[in-house]
Amino acid sequence: MAKGRIPSATVTRLVRYLRALEDLDRRGVERVSSEQLAEAAGVTAFQVRKDLSYFGSYGTRGVGYAVPFLKRELRQILGLDRRWRLAIVGMGRLGQALADYPGFGERFSLVGFFDVDPSKIGQKVGGGVIEPIGELPRAVRERGIEIGLVTVPPEAAQDVANRLARAGVRGILNFAPAVIEAPPGVWVENVDFLAGLARLTYFVTQEVEREWR
Numbered sequence: 315m316a317k318g319r320i321p322s323a324t325v326t327r328l329v330r331y332l333r334a335l336e337d338l339d340r341r342g343v344e345r346v347s348s349e350q351l352a353e354a355a356g357v358t359a360f361q362v363r364k365d366l367s368y369f370g371s372y373g374t375r376g377v378g379y380a381v382p383f384l385k386r387e388l389r390q391i392l393g394l395d396r397r398w399r400l401a402i403v404g405m406g407r408l409g410q411a412l413a414d415y416p417g418f419g420e421r422f423s424l425v426g427f428f429d430v431d432p433s434k435i436g437q438k439v440g441g442g443v444i445e446p447i448g449e450l451p452r453a454v455r456e457r458g459i460e461i462g463l464v465t466v467p468p469e470a471a472q473d474v475a476n477r478l479a480r481a482g483v484r485g486i487l488n489f490a491p492a493v494i495e496a497p498p499g500v501w502v503e504n505v506d507f508l509a510g511l512a513r514l515t516y517f518v519t520q521e522v523e524r525e526w527r
């Protein structure tokens with residue numbers, strides 16, 4: 315297991331390695347070199363070895379990594395060796411689309427859907443029914459909800475994050491384009507596709523200018 319703090323960029327790459335390993339495992343590949351894993355994840359072999367060295371010595375020189383073993387280890391490191399219970403707060407366009415998304419897989423169960431709009435309460439979505447936000451603390455306690463997905467307008471995001479924290483969730487995935495201050499003891503991850511678009515326009519602009527020179 316890791317000693318000390320692991321850089322956040324390493325965690326992002328571990329997710330990519332795991333996806334590559336799952337793909338290799340599905341295809342029956344038993345061993346993989348750091349070069350192959352690097353290629354599949356779009357990084358260098360040095361980076362793969364460095365990232366994995368935070369957690370122990372997994373590879374054997376000249377032999378590579380055992381695919382099923384490393385897959386299991388990465389799942390454990392990433393907390394993906396267990397099931398997590400999730401709630402969505404904000405059942406508008408995005409919240410409803412997430413509720414219907416079939417790709418959460420076996421590790422993530424959506425077990426709560428909350429909103430403030432009285433006209434939405436009681437509506438069926440995904441595998442449940444939209445409940446009033448006031449029910450959040452009871453639902454978190456009774457259903458063991460540990461992660462909240464925040465899909466409310468940006469101006470409501472901090473308040474919703476605070477409510478989720480008070481109710482006892484440990485992680486928040488924030489889809490609102492707003493900076494949320496993480497409540498004590500809660501980890502916040504942002505899914506900001508507008509920021510992604512702004513990065514993209516930067517690189518596309520640079521590329522165009524390079525071509526013109």
Ligand code: NAD
Nearest residue numbers: 404405406407408409429430431465466467468470489490
């Ligand atoms: P929406 O207006 O369709 O839905 C927002 C929902 O949040 C509504 O049902 C509203 O009643 C509810 N809400 C408002 N305040 C609340 C509160 N305090 N507690 C609980 N529920 C509350 O908006 P949307 O398009 O679904 O977008 C939601 C968020 O996700 C926004 O911040 C948006 O910028 C972001 N986002 C949306 C998309 C998209 O494709 N729709 C994509 C990326 C990000």
